[in-house]
Amino acid sequence: MSRSTLPPFDRADPLGIDDLLSPEDLAVRDTVRSWATDRVLPHVADWYERGELPVIRELARELGAIGALGMPLEGYGCAGASAVQYGLACLELEAADSGIRSLVSVQGSLAMYAIHRFGSEEQKQAWLPGMAAGELIGCFGLTEPDHGSDPAGMRTRARREGGDWVLDGRKMWITNGSVAAVAVVWAQTEDGIRGFVVPTDAPGFSAPEIKHKWSLRASVTSELVLEGVRLPADAVLPDAVGLRGPLSCLSHARYGIVWGAMGAARASFDAALDYAGSREQFGRPISGFQLTQAKLADMAVELHKGVLLAHHLGVRMDAGRLRPEQVSFGKLNNVREAIEICRTSRTIMGANGISLEYPVMRHATNLESVLTYEGTVEMHQLVLGKALTGQDAFR
Missing domain, CATH: 1.10.540.10 (Acyl-CoA dehydrogenase/oxidase, N-terminal domain)
Incomplete structure (x- = not known):
């Protein structure tokens, strides 16, 4: 050609x-x-x-x-x-x-x-x-006030009482909690960790909203409080015993983050690229200066490498070949690079970069939460470290 x-x-x-x-x-x-x-x-x-x-x-x-x-x-x-x-x-x-x-x-x-x-x-x-259909909103209760990266240590308990289950405990940083009709709640039982389908109108269940956030502000985040919540025997998820259940759910959600982080990065990059073309200093657009072009080129490389990585993982998931370690690879790389793209975009935009008239600072602060929820940087590094070395360094 x-x-x-x-x-x-x-x-x-x-x-x-x-x-x-x-x-x-x-x-x-x-x-x-x-x-x-x-x-x-x-x-x-x-x-x-x-x-x-x-x-x-x-x-x-x-x-x-x-x-x-x-x-x-x-x-x-x-x-x-x-x-x-x-x-x-x-x-x-x-x-x-x-x-x-x-x-x-x-x-x-x-x-x-x-x-x-x-x-x-x-x-x-x-x-x-x-x-x-979006008629019913759901939430997922795993993280607790004192147990985030180590869900095996959760204190929420479910005990049998007659033919029922009774749940007591607290969950923290739960998206959708205050507006949910149903909560999937994970709890310790005599048989190990089990999941429960909890209607949020059950007596003893409450979900106070968490305020004063400086990240994910356009989102509903709540605490879940369970005080003697009585559920029928069939409220338990029958096919989930142990941490395999909640961790497989998290892996599925982390896959979406691999793609999503690149969306935040793209929006910030596009804002910086457009701004650089219209902002003039020293008699010409700042997009004509070498240092600005170097920043834009580096951001473009990491952005589109991240999208390629996400697509590759998606193809593997569709083929039934996506491993959890590969999802950790994607989340660790893409969120980390997305934050750096937002920060570099902000430098191109100067003071205007902190204004909500542009999306850059909003995306940057949001990604600070995305960086650590559903697995912190350190947890994904250790997942990959274990896969690479065969040595478990979590404890």
Whole structure:
């Protein structure tokens, strides 16, 4: 092929990654991007500044209508989409705001996935159709005030009392908690760690919202308090015993973060690139200076390498070949690089970079939470370290 017949360079897709996507993939991406552009971007800076997501139930129903909730799950009103398509949706949602992607991740990859993967047919029929439609919001209760990276040490307990279960304990930093209709709660039992499907209107259950956050402000974050919550015998997830259950859910959700982080990075990079082209200093746009171009080039390299990594992991997931260590690889790299892209974008934009008129500082502060939730940097380093050396350094 001669140079004259080569496709033009596309600054939005410099590696031609779109060539790897099917028409169906592109349609999913464009649908979610259009929804986020219309329904989130005009309002998210205000939501973030106010520290609330006042229309979360409305947004959940709209996300259900476009098939974004529980996307890769089959049946029960779920879209049955590919892992790549789900990843593309996460990228577009987080390009709008990490809080919106978190809403979808917790709903689909944690609460719905747990019920779909480990629940009884009765539990699936009772909850999944409403959750897929966005009529019912779910949350996932694993992290506790004193036990984050070490969930095996959780203090929440479930004991048998007659034919019932009785739950006592607290969970912390729970996305969607205060607006959820159902909570998947993990607790210690005499048989090991088990998962329970808990209707949030059960007596003894409460979910006070956590305030004064400086990250993920356009998101509902709560504490879960369980004080003698009595559940029937069939509230337990029958196919989840031990940490395998919650950890498999987390791996599924972390996969979405691998894509989502690149959405936040893309939005920040695009803002910096556009700004550099219009901001003049010393008589010309700052995009014409070598140091600015070096920053933009380095950011573009890491951004699109991250998208390639996410796509590769998605292809492996669709083939049933994605290992948890590979998900750790993706989350560790992509979130870390996304934060650096946001910080570098801010330097290009100077003081304007801290303004909510631009998305950069909002994405940067959100990613500080994304960096440590669903596995801190150190935990993913140790997962990879163990895989590489064969030595367990967690304890």
